[in-house]
Amino acid sequence: MFTILLVDDDPVMRLLVDSMLQHVTDDQYEMVYVQRCSDALNHVNSRCFDLILLDNRLSRTVTAQATVPMFRRSAFQSPIAIISSDVSADYLSHPSILGVSHIVDKSQLCDFIRKQIVLAGLVSYEAAE
Numbered sequence: 001m002f003t004i005l006l007v008d009d010d011p012v013m014r015l016l017v018d019s020m021l022q023h024v025t026d027d028q029y030e031m032v033y034v035q036r037c038s039d040a041l042n043h044v045n046s047r048c049f050d051l052i053l054l055d056n057r058l059s060r061t062v063t064a065q066a067t068v069p070m071f072r073r074s075a076f077q078s079p080i081a082i083i084s085s086d087v088s089a090d091y092l093s094h095p096s097i098l099g100v101s102h103i104v105d106k107s108q109l110c111d112f113i114r115k116q117i118v119l120a121g122l123v124s125y126e127a128a129e
Helices: 011-025 037-044 064-072 106-119
Strands: 001-005 027-032 051-055 080-084 101-106
Touching: 001 011, 001 037, 011 027, 011 106, 027 037, 037 051, 037 080, 051 064, 064 080, 080 106, 101 106
Parallel strands: 001 027, 001 051, 051 080, 080 101
Antiparallel strands: none
């Protein structure tokens, strides 16, 4: 079972990520979706996830520069992928700048999720196609 926490203020992203996961994993996943960082922190302080997908902008003023440090202080350290429709900001140029595992352009999110499922050993690369 692949466990994922999606933190994004756009509820459409929940539907998209859920659809991507269904397609790739044959329902071998659990996704928790929240829109606010405070709700997400409650989850990450109570359990570990295989992957956290964290939207770069949870509002006009709150970016990953502010939210990632809060996640890094959580009880459980799960891999974090910052997702954004615009990865041109300097702080998004390399994961090490923010201290995250991945930075993913939302246009590449399906491929990224597919690779993470394969790396987790839930499906073979051929089955994930």
